[in-house]
Amino acid sequence: MxxxxxxxxxxxxxxxxxxxxxxxxxxxxxxxxxxxxxxxxxxxxxxxxxxxxxxxxxxxxxxxxxxxxxxxxxxxxxxxxxxxxxxxxxxxxxxxxxxSATTKAEEITENEMDSLEDTFYGLEMDGFDKxxxxxxxxxxxxxxxxxxxxxxxxxxxxxxxxxxxxxxxxxxxxxxxxxxxxxxxxxxxxxxxxxxxxxxxxxxxxxFLLTNQNRFLLVDEKTGEATPRGQKIINGTPMERYGxxxxxxxxxxxxxxxxxxxxxxxxxxxxxxxxxxxxx
CATH class of the missing domain: 3.40.50.720 (NAD(P)-binding Rossmann-like Domain)
Structure with a gap:
């Protein structure tokens, strides 16, 4: 056996x-x-x-x-x-x-047309490569x-x-x-x-586990509450929690x-x- x-x-x-x-x-x-x-x-x-x-x-x-x-x-x-x-x-x-390898905007909308640096077009290649x-x-x-x-x-x-x-x-x-x-x-x-x-x-x-690398995306530093992105993750996880x-x-x-x-x-x-x- x-x-x-x-x-x-x-x-x-x-x-x-x-x-x-x-x-x-x-x-x-x-x-x-x-x-x-x-x-x-x-x-x-x-x-x-x-x-x-x-x-x-x-x-x-x-x-x-x-x-x-x-x-x-x-x-x-x-x-x-x-x-x-x-x-x-x-x-x-x-x-x-x-x-540095993260876009500020989730997608390009009419509102982002005047601030493309927040989208795909503003990505820093050094950060991407790293x-x-x-x-x-x-x-x-x-x-x-x-x-x-x-x-x-x-x-x-x-x-x-x-x-x-x-x-x-x-x-x-x-x-x-x-x-x-x-x-x-x-x-x-x-x-x-x-x-x-x-x-x-x-x-x-x-x-999704909270780590030093993703905490800035998922938790509001000032309030300690979930960011809108963090709440999306919880809503999209049937167990409704982080691992x-x-x-x-x-x-x-x-x-x-x-x-x-x-x-x-x-x-x-x-x-x-x-x-x-x-x-x-």
Whole structure:
């Protein structure tokens, strides 16, 4: 009978200093997985790793790494191999949106004709490029570097972090939506490419969770109440709430485990029913 078979495996989590991925890392540790927490912010990565070791008694290390710099990732890999051993799992959690890649207007109407800088025409290409690179290239490069250990074992699991925006692009955030859509396609492509190596490649597509990257769009800073956009999201989610970071972990553990040994190339929504709801 298939078992979870997670204990003592070694996992790399990029973006591990953030709320979502640090929560996933903690849940990994609860299952006995040894973790390497990677983040551009070394202090944040080390803090998460120290807390994991103290709480769960499972080894964890925090490292600074830039997911857009292959040399930086290879340096991190050398340290991981030395301190933790060979890598079994990779969670590509680094990503996010930016205000500079966001339109102020949801759509072009007669009212916006005199202020096109608030629309598609006013997008800053530097911001667009930054968001696309962080999400897509920041998934591709770590996959190149950290999956090499898995090749030698003919076993391993890569989990990419997509978004509901990949399936149903949202207004205002074209760069983020396009990048996450690219991650879906890349997940399927790499799953096929790796299929005979024993490495499985899948993705999760979270619905709406409040994060540092989207809070400015969803919550009014002055009142703390939902913005009109935030209220639209709640109205369009049958469960009528935002997701919680903990609620991503069960799907991640399943995809890592031997229970999903015949599962590769899938993107699983975790969205409170958002993708199933037509609005009627």
């Amino acid at each position: 298939l078992q979870l078979n997670l204990k003592d495996k070694v996992a790399v989590i990029t973006g591990g200093g953030g709320v979502l991925c640090s929560t996933i890392a903690r849940n990994m540790a609860a299952e006995g997985i040894v973790t390497a927490i990677l983040d551009l912010n070394l202090e944040a990565a080390e803090k998460v790793a120290q807390e994991i070791t103290a709480e769960y008694g499972v080894k964890s290390i925090g490292l600074s790494a830039n997911v857009l710099d292959k040399a930086s990732l290879e340096t991190a890999k050398a340290t991981i191999n030395k301190e933790l051993g060979s890598i079994d799992y990779l969670v590509n959690g680094a990503g996010g949106n930016a205000a 968001v696309f690179a962080l999400n897509f290239q920041g998934t591709l490069l770590p996959s190149m570097v950290f999956s090499k250990d898995m090749l030698g074992k003919k076993d391993g699991s890569i989990i990419n972090v997509s978004s509901m925006n990949a399936f149903r692009p949202l207004t205002k955030i074209p760069a983020y939506s396009a990048a996450k859509s690219a991650i879906n396609n890349f997940t399927q492509w790499l799953a096929v490419h790796m299929a005979k190596t024993g490495i499985r490649v899948n993705a999760i597509a979270p619905g 919680e970071p903990e609620e991503l972990s069960g799907t991640v553990m399943y995809l890592l485990s031997d229970w999903a040994r015949f599962v590769t190339g899938v993107v699983i929504p975790i969205d409170g029913g958002f993708s199933a709801y037509s609005g009627v």
